[in-house]
Amino acid sequence: MATLRDHLRAEPFALALSSGFFGFFAHAGFLTVLEDEGLLPTRLAGSSAGALVAGCWAAGLDAPAIAERFRTLRREEFWDPAPGLGLLRGHRFRGLLDETLPSASFESCRAPLAVSVYDLLARRTEVVDRGPLAPAIHASAAFPGMFQPVKVNARPCLDGGIADRPGTRGLPAGTRVLYHHLSSRSPWRRKGSPALAVPSREGQIAVVVDGLPRVSPFDLDAGPRAFDAARAATRRALDLAPHGDARAGLVVRLNAG
DSSP states (O other): OOOHHHHHHHSOOEEEEOOOTTTHHHHHHHHHHHHHTTOOOSEEEEETHHHHHHHHHHTTOOHHHHHHHHHTOOGGGTOOBOSSSSSBOOHHHHHHHHHHOSOSBGGGSSSOEEEEEEETTTTEEEEEOSSBHHHHHHHHTOOBTTBOOEEETTEEEEOGGGTOTTOOTTSOTTOOEEEEEOOOOOTTOOTTOGGGSOOOOTTEEEEEEETOOOOBTTBTTHHHHHHHHHHHHHHHHTTSOOEEETTTEEEEEEEOO
16 A cells, blocks of 8 residues: 555645644654655645745755754744734744745745735635745734734735635645644644644645644743654654545544654
8 A cells, every 4th residue: 555655756746734823843843854755845835834834945944944943943032012913013023034034035935835814804815925925924824812913915914824724725726735734732622623623625635643742932842842743753654554535635644652
């Protein structure tokens, strides 16, 4: 039976990374394994934490560089409380993006990238795939209540995961997709919540690692543990055979332990 590694080596694929609060550590661990194996996506998409990691890689950072930047992240680098529709003004986070991203625009990325944001006035998801890169990633990662809205194309926007948690809205139908799904560990999510469900999509192979350490702005020390756990689980996942209905998408699911 063909393994996940076999599937990925057979044909080009797009990489989609879900939202998931501070799940960018786990996404980085996932991506380092793909890069180690030479399994590189031909296009990328994501929401929130997924947009951050996909954007950094598409902009030209290799996976180890992304991982190192996250490992050294300190709360004061993005923590700038101010009055407004959200705790954090976001100026420090934008400065961090401007300093970190090697490419300033979608057009200069090494692979096509689509980032989901939530347009507050239209009350719907918008896909950004051209123009300045940092504002789109900033908006996609602007978790409601934590960050203040971010202007993208003169429109106030927030976290792309509000209405596109998988971050796949920007991928055309028929695209062959490898999707890294972050299971919600939020104490506010009830069992059976749609946030916990793996979305269906024809041509998609989803990798789900349950039981990853939960990371927050007040527990960034859990980040490296989440990175290491996701990396170890992804190595195991490549040796497994995806299961499911190809019309609804295949799944590889395993525990972090």
